[in-house]
Amino acid sequence: MLEVKHVKKNYGTLTAVQDLSFTIKPGEIFGLLGTNGAGKTTTFKMILGLLEPTNGEILLNGKKISYEDADHIGYMIEERSLLVKLKVKDLVLHYGALKGLDKETILERLDYWLKRFNIESYKDKKIKELSKGNQQKIQFITSIINNPKLLVLDEPFSGLDPINTFKFVEVIRDFQAKGTMIIFSTHQIDHVESFCEQLIVLEKGNPVLSGKISDIKKDFKKHNIKIIADCEPETIKGIKGVIDVITQPNEIIVKIEDESCAKDVFDYIKTCDNVRKFDIEQASLSEIFIEKVGETFEQV
Structure with a gap:
């Protein structure tokens, strides 16, 4: 050891x-x-x-x-x-x-x-x-x-x-x-x-x-929601607890403050057409690393 x-x-x-x-x-x-x-x-x-x-x-x-x-x-x-x-x-x-x-x-x-x-x-x-x-x-x-x-x-x-x-x-x-x-x-x-x-x-x-x-990853409150649906990214941005909305060619990634915000996002997505994906995921280790290291830079 x-x-x-x-x-x-x-x-x-x-x-x-x-x-x-x-x-x-x-x-x-x-x-x-x-x-x-x-x-x-x-x-x-x-x-x-x-x-x-x-x-x-x-x-x-x-x-x-x-x-x-x-x-x-x-x-x-x-x-x-x-x-x-x-x-x-x-x-x-x-x-x-x-x-x-x-x-x-x-x-x-x-x-x-x-x-x-x-x-x-x-x-x-x-x-x-x-x-x-x-x-x-x-x-x-x-x-x-x-x-x-x-x-x-x-x-x-x-x-x-x-x-x-x-x-x-x-x-x-x-x-x-x-x-x-x-x-x-x-x-x-x-x-x-x-x-x-x-x-x-x-x-x-x-x-x-x-x-x-x-x-x-469990203790890091921020989560990502991956969505494939005919929806309006600007509407999602207006939902309380949404930090950012990233539109990619094949899906939309919604960054939220914590998992409790996911319900409000889901309630909106249910009203949209052609919903094919709604997955809630923990933040990646890369995202956590960037945030934690960024915090130390800000304190210097």
Whole structure:
């Protein structure tokens, strides 16, 4: 289990992370979100033991993370950190050796992952000869070659097309099934919503939203109503509790203050012709993120 307890990190007079706490159990995927400069990278470095917290503590299975834990941790950073003049095989041998693996084990696992990602022919190619997407695959392989018990993924889908994104998702799910603890950070919030049960949103180092995604969405009062009918958007805008009405090519989206407003909207829609759809939905995680982060900007 990974425990982050009331962690704070200062750089001189700048507070990069303030009173951050969360717990990740084996087999859980945890979302760590935030805008650029929110404190995510600093948090990752503290979890990896590369930075010491100013206050608080980070424990892995009840103990402070030490150099001995490095062999059981995988980290995929957002920026590519590949040695582009090396061949794929030599690069992975290098990273595998840093994790305490012997050459035979590294090459056996490398062959498996190259086949899994359909890039077997690239084993003896130099990194610089690969496309950005294939370089991303190699970087991912270097982060999982040691079968980590804790895996930190920072923007893992950057530069990937939908097919290869799906392949990454399959692999991440496989590690989750094996009991790996996974910390997942991305700007593609739809992935967080499909992957994670819990998350924390950071803004300027401060947690502004945290908890189970299901609870966060339930507690967020604003809802959306999706309508397909011959109706007048201006009439809907005049209904009490309606925040906005967005007319799209195939449907109308009505944003309401809370679910209690839906009855008045429905009463109007019943009077309209050709009603084919009236669905009430919770706000998306993306909408909640934008509102919560926007609130912190307004307070600064």
